[in-house]
Every structure is written in structure tokens, then in C-alpha cells.
Amino acid sequence: MEIIEVMSSLVEKLQLQRFSTEQEKLTQMDVECFLASIGICFEREKHLSDRDIPDFLIHTPAGSVVLEVKTRCARKAIYRQLERYAQHQVVAGIILLTGTSMGLPPEIKGKPSVVASIGAGWL
Template sequence: MEVMKSMYNLATMLQLQRFSTAQEKLTQMEVERFLTSEGIRFEREKHLSDRDIPDFLIQTQFGNVVLEVKTRCARKAIYRQLERYAGHQVVNGLILLTGTSMGLPPEINGKPSIVASLGAGWL
């Protein structure tokens, strides 16, 4: 699946960065600066519905990918949030950039999903 290639490339690029992990809003601002500097097309806090507002909706040539940033959060809450996002037609894939140690299934609601580690860039 072509969208997966785009997702893995983006996740790899994100993991090489040293984003702040102290405050989620600061991390999001740093991610936004990085995406902009790389010329990646995205919408910030795109309203999929009144309740579903992912941090970034990234436009790739193969479809739209949600990028959700979580510095620290309960695993079940993160999964439920991604599950809701995956239920939207406009979403073709999900990337979770997180400091929380967790995995994701290969698909959520039929949409590919991957985890990128916030800590990897600091190793």
C-alpha cells in the first residue's frame, strides 16, 4: 500500500528529530515547524467533526495521514482517539508520535497505523 510507504518515511524523519517532550503543545509547535521546513503539506488541528480534531492532517500523494502527538497519555485513551479518527472517510492512515511506550495494531478501522517514538531522536 503506497500510503504506508509515505507513513514510514515520515515516521522515520520524525524519529530522527529532537522534539521537546516536556509539554505537548510545545512538541506540536516544534513538529509544525519541522513539517513546514520540510515542505510537507498539512492542516493543523483539522476538524473532522466537532469531537475529532487531530493535531495534523498531512496530505500525501497517496492520501491523508493523521499525525497525532502525545507526550504522555493513557494508552486506552490514545487508542480510542485514533479509532475515532480512523472512522472518517478523509483519513487514509494514522501516525502516533509519542513518548508513551506503546504499540498499535497494523490497522485501526481498516486504516494503516504506526507509532513513531519521540525518544528515538535523543538516543
């Protein structure tokens, strides 16, 4: 399975869940419990560098995927953060799970990127 297929499958699963949206740390805890419950191999707050610490680094046979959780944040700040993550060789793709209404280009720094809506599970 290619990385984009892995990412799409994960986005589908994430968007079916009802994650807490009150505080970002609570959302992250909900996501961590969910990933563990479905047997996903991941590291929490994996240091890619001193400055770059994604919420989750998910390990798949197709490569490692950053999963960043943002309940509310400025779009430009989110994008700049994802750009930094994409520069790391270990990162094969990026998923943004967010309550912020925004899109992403299909690739960031040559790495596939997708947005998952936190609110989708509540619809």
C-alpha cells in the same frame, strides 16, 4: 507511492528529530516547524467533526494521514481517539508520535497505523 510507504518515510524522518518533550503543546509546535521545513503539506487541528480534531492532517498524493502527538497519556484513551479518527473517510492512515511506551495494531478500522517514538531522536 502507497500510503504505508509514505507513512514509513515520515516516521523515519520524525524519529531523527529532537522534539521538546516537556509539554505536548511545545512538542506540537516543534513538529509543525519541522513539517513546514521539509515542505510537507498539512493542516493543524483539522476538524474532522466537532469531537475529532487531530493535531495534524498531512496531505500526500497517496491520501491524508493523521499525525497525533501525545507526550504522556493513558494508552486506552489514545487508542480510542485514534479509532475515532480512523472512522473518517478522509483519513487514509494514522501516525502516533508519542513518548508513551505503546504499540498499535497494523490497522485501525482498516486504516494503516504506526507509532513513532518522540525519544528516538534523543538516542
